[in-house]
Each structure stands twice: as C-alpha cells, then as structure tokens.
Amino acid sequence: MNRIPKTCFDFLKALKRNNNKDWMDANRAEYKRNEAALKAFYQDITDGLNTNDVIERTKVFRINRDIRFSKDKTPYNVHRSVSFSREGAHRRGGYYLRIEPGASAMAGGFWGPEPADLLRIRKEFEFDAEPIRKILAEPKFKEAFGGLNTEYQVKTAPKGFSKDDPNIDLIKNKAFFVVHPFTDKEVLAPDFGENVLYHFELLRPYFDYMSEVLTTDLNGESLL
Secondary structure, eight states: OOOOOHHHHHHHHHHHHSOSHHHHHHTHHHHHHHHHHHHHHHHHHHHHHTTTSOEEEEEEOOSBOOOTTOSOOOOBOSSEEEEEEEOSTTOOOEEEEEEOTTTEEEEEEESSOOHHHHHHHHHHHHHOOHHHHHHHHSHHHHHHHOSOOOSSBOSSOOTTSOTTOTTHHHHTBSOEEEEEEEOHHHHHSTTHHHHHHHHHHTTHHHHHHHHHHHTBOTTOOBOO
16 A cells, blocks of 8 residues: 655644745745645545445645634644545444544544434433443544544533433434644554544444444334
C-alpha cells in the first residue's frame, strides 16, 4: 500500500507556523505533491474497504477553512481529513480519517443523526440495549475504542425518556461514534494503511447492528 510521506507532516507543521495565503502561495507546489500522495493512500484505503464493504464516495475535505462565522480567521486547516461513505440505504455509518501531526485519528459511526434516526436509536436502547452493549464489550473493539464517544450528550434525559432508565448512559448521546488515535510514528510506518483498515473493519459488527436498527421499526419490520 502507499504510505503517508513524512513531507506531508513537515508541510502541515510549517503551515501551522505560517497559516496565511502568502506562505501557501509560495509553497503550493509542495502542497500539491503531498495531496497527490495522500489521495493515492486514500484510494488504497477505499480499495481495502471495498473488499468487505461497498463504498459509494470518498470525500477529501478542503484545506481551506470556512471563516465566515469564526473568530479564528486563519485561512487553512492544519490537518488533512477524508471520509468514506457506504453505499445504499441499508448500509448505515461512515468511516473517517484525520492526518495531523500529534493528533491523527480514525473514527466511525453516526455524527449527526437526523431527528427520526436519533429517536429510533434511543428507542432501541430503551427497549433492549443488550446487543449494543455486547458489541461495545467485545475485547478487540473495547481495546481499540474504549466505548462510544460521550462528548455530545444531553445533560439529563432526552424528552420522553426517564433519567432513571438503566440505559440512560447510552440514551443521552446525541451522536454515536468511536475514535482511535494514531501516533505520528504509526502514521509514518509502512503498515499504516493496514492499521487503518484493521480499525475500520472492527466497526463492521457495530455498523451491521445499527443498520438493522435504522432500517426496521421496534417490531423488527423493514422500513425499506
């Protein structure tokens, strides 16, 4: 598989120190060389995912920041990010990869479920949380991710749910995703692509379960 070149990290570190248009214009040729290497790596990840999944779209996020409503007016992101979208209404969940010196990570799951999907997930956890808890407790999954990210939660209980529900720890979530960080050494290692794919593949039982939840009602009847 293609590798993440060290020049990519060198460029992002320099960009962090010189986050302005003049510097970018002067170093645009280096930026384009690194982007070409990154896109080759992303294609390898897409191909790897497609051996056991079906990827509809690989989206490379722009390096330009949207600064219209931000107090931070620096024009460029100092990381490179890509997402991999699964094909079809019956395949739910998404893969994400972030390359940044000192802060690289992969993630996967459901970042901003639509209100109907969010309610459906919460209702499922209220009805029967044993399947999701079994997935989260699987040793390799737990070692890699720890558990669901809890950064985005309501403070007590969502409307219509009891704060005393035994599964309120799951129900309070507004997003349902996991994260695994990578060290700089791991990112620059020859086997980084395989490392990323290994962690993405750990998500499949979770995705399969959540896909079933989101394509059926509480009686298990298909909504598709």
